[in-house]
Amino acid sequence: MADDATAGLPAALLWDMDGTLVDTxxxxxxxxxxxxxxxxxxxxxxxxxxxxxxxxxxxxxxxxxxxxxxxxxxxxxxxxxxxxxxxxxxAVPWVPGARELVLEARAAGIACALVTMSYERFVAPILAHLPPETFRVIVTGDKVELGKPHPEPYLTAAAALGVAPGDCVAIEDSNTGAKSAEAAGCTVLVVENHVPVLPGPRRVLRPTLEGLSPGDLGALLLR
Structure with a gap:
């Protein structure tokens, strides 16, 4: 059961990387x-x-x-x-609001996972610019059998964190990633970047991550 500090917050944030956390x-x-x-x-x-x-x-x-x-x-x-x-x-090209939000989530006690189809050797230099263990779990494309749009990457991340996908908010910028998170049962916060993303039953579209707080993400959860 959630304590007072985490009531109303997502159990976890599951972050895509390319185009979502960093504009690579x-x-x-x-x-x-x-x-x-x-x-x-x-x-x-x-x-x-x-x-x-x-x-x-x-x-x-x-x-x-x-x-x-x-x-x-x-x-x-x-x-x-x-x-x-x-x-x-x-140079690490952070998406506006992304670095701030992941650090606020960490400070609020929300578990964060990175769920990316990039390989580990590309992820490492980006994580070097964040505090240690900002992401408790890192799922990369070279660590899963089936990549996005299959749900395996997001299911793997939620299982590793010990949370139900339905209690998580995934943050994505592409149709491929949104399909993966949606199929896993997550609420998907979509912030379009380089490609348009279609609406979907578990997708919430926002124009930017700037100004969003951990509490805002809890309010997005689709039960």
Whole structure:
């Protein structure tokens, strides 16, 4: 049972990373165009946006087919990671309000998990800019069998925290991620970034994270 300090708050916040916590989608897109230039492929911004929220190997297969380069999906993923890690080590582009909200949630005693399809070696340099154990659980794309839009990533995070998905608010910026969290049973706070996100039965759309408090997130829970 919740104590007075946590009554009305979500049991946990389950955070997507790319486009939600940090606006790294431009880093991925720049790296994809650099990959096309390096190997003589063709690429477009529309194709890049098709990949937002996807499991990385799914993106690697898509790039191999549509960019027309003779690399394995696994190699494509590693080269993409090389590029975005180098960029994020230079600067972490926080989404407005995101860093403040995750730190307020931590101070309020709300458990936070990071649920991202990026790989661990990309997550590490971003987490280095937050206090230790800001996220009690970290679920990355290289640690799950089925990535977003499958519910496994969010189910894994909730189980690791020992909470019911229905008592959690997931924070997402893509249809792929929202489908994953919704299928897991979470309330999904959607803040669009680079791609439009459709309405859904467990989705609450907001224009920004700025100004939101942990108490505001508790009021969003859909029972």
């Amino acid at each position: 989608e431009p880093y991925w897109i720049e790296t994809e165009f650099a990959l096309a230039d390096r190997y003589g492929g063709t690429w477009s911004r529309a194709q890049a946006l098709d990949l937002v929220g996807n499991d990385l190997l799914t993106s690697g297969r898509y790039i191999r087919e549509h960019m027309g380069i003779d690399l394995t999906p696994e190699r494509i993923v590693e080269e993409l990671l090389d590029g975005v890690v180098a960029r994020v080590e230079q």
